[in-house]
Amino acid sequence: MRNTKTLLRPCPVCGATHGTVLRAMRFAVFDDCPLTGEFEVILCDECSFVFYDTPNTLEDFTLFYEQHYFVSGYTAKGDVAVMRAKNSPFEVMGPRLRDDARICDIGCGKGDLLLSFKRQGYANLFGVDPSLDCVEYLNREHDLNVTLGTATDTVHQPGSFDCILSTHTFEHIMDLPEAARSIADLLADEGLAYIEVPDLTRYDAFPGRAPITYLFYEHINHFTPYTLKRLFAEAGLTMIDYGRKVLDEELEPSIPGCFAVLQKGNKLAVPDKVQTLEPGSPDEYLKLFAGDSTPANRTLQKLAESGAEVYIWGINFFLQRVMAMTPLKDCNIVALIDRDAIKQTKTIEGKPISPPSAIEGASPDSAVVVWRGPCGASISHDLKNAGYSGTIVVA
The missing domain is CATH 3.40.50.150 (Vaccinia Virus protein VP39)
Structure with missing residues (x-):
């Protein structure tokens, strides 16, 4: 059964005020980020445009791009x-x-x-x-x-x-x-x-x-x-x-x-x-965004159940989604790590983002979660060269 709703943000193509919810999204955004970390992905019932229904305003996005938009590997x-x-x-x-x-x-x-x-x-x-x-x-x-x-x-x-x-x-x-x-x-x-x-x-x-x-x-x-x-x-x-x-x-x-x-x-x-x-059909889009096949989900679930210390290294929007929408959110996260000095001034859910030195002395029973992109490959290489003996999880 399709879940339709009255929209906070009317369709930006045709102006329709109702749409079908394709899925809900969550991100672990920086605590001072002007954008909400929760929103719904919408299919317009009138013109088949897909967009985010967000309470954020143009002013919020302007502030985001001026002060909070970090360059990723992509x-x-x-x-x-x-x-x-x-x-x-x-x-x-x-x-x-x-x-x-x-x-x-x-x-x-x-x-x-x-x-x-x-x-x-x-x-x-x-x-x-x-x-x-x-x-x-x-x-x-x-x-x-x-x-x-x-x-x-x-x-x-x-x-x-x-x-x-x-x-x-x-x-x-x-x-x-x-x-x-x-x-x-x-x-x-x-x-x-x-x-x-x-x-x-x-x-x-x-x-x-x-x-x-x-x-x-x-x-x-x-x-x-x-x-x-x-x-x-x-x-x-x-x-x-x-x-x-x-x-x-x-x-x-x-x-x-x-x-x-x-x-x-x-x-x-x-x-x-x-x-x-031709426009796409609602069934096509509902199928497209059903589920979440993050490759490391099973490993993250085991980490959550074990209570092992978990470090997250490389804070970008890919991992910020994983932090909010996978078993990683239930893990014993002891540190967030990033090389970027600006990110080191930020916090997520009150937890500060630390420099790479935070990994020193990590237990062999710990795990480090990294992004599967090129930055993650570089981090994994650095960890191995530094003699890190715990588990490296590529999410």
Whole structure:
């Protein structure tokens, strides 16, 4: 039986106020984090968009990104991964653009996408980013025209650009219709936009990786090509192409992505594959997010039952979910450990985050829980080199 509810956050694509609960999520967030660690994943009953129903406001998310958003092993390599993957933004958009095209990257970060276009001879390049550090770095080191702002708060005038790029930004945005309208306003007539986001339809594409892995607590929107098409159609942009990709299979987890090419003015033919896009069914999504196949669940349950001392090393949103939604929450956790000096100023449920020296003198009967990604592999290597003789659990 489907569990439907009246929403705290109306559907950000169509505005519907009722939806189906796909599952509840919990994260052990930092004690001073402005975002709640508990929310529900919702399927809109009207347009089939999947998103988080959260009591948090735009102001809460703004504060989160300004003061609480830590770089993980994935996000540190994210911009490079976007370009290295097959169907990179330049591969898709380069053949569609004139040499003198005015190109703007919304949420440009450290500028890897803009620099890829610069290396191919494009000169009219602009960027917008909410990080002052990124803005100053790109203007100083690469002589790019980058300004402080967001998709909905920028100094640029309507019609300023022939092409707008936005990669892995829209999954973070609270007010999607406003952001989509802003993209449309900034484009010149017949201008093109390239929008790339994680691809909900392939969260189950990698053996051994549960779909729940992709439910990061700051990814409040989960797109398919169909819902991308619908969102931007409401803003006056027509999808003229779409595709799928994988962001760097060396990353853990690899991120399945999809992209849309959109046009203002609808001057180009719309291919059949775009016209025939269909929404997913409720049963598909309910099945997708049923259960939690965290590989270490059985081991964590045994640790909880034994009462052994447990250290958690490497505090990121993957382990913060494991801390709240698996038997790890019932374990005898004696220390949280991270190398990041900023994280060492934080607490979770009153427990301070300590430097690696906290592991010194650990009992051979203890266990250290680490993330299964590249940072976790590095931590496991360091523990073995340091002579740690307890159990290392990769979650």
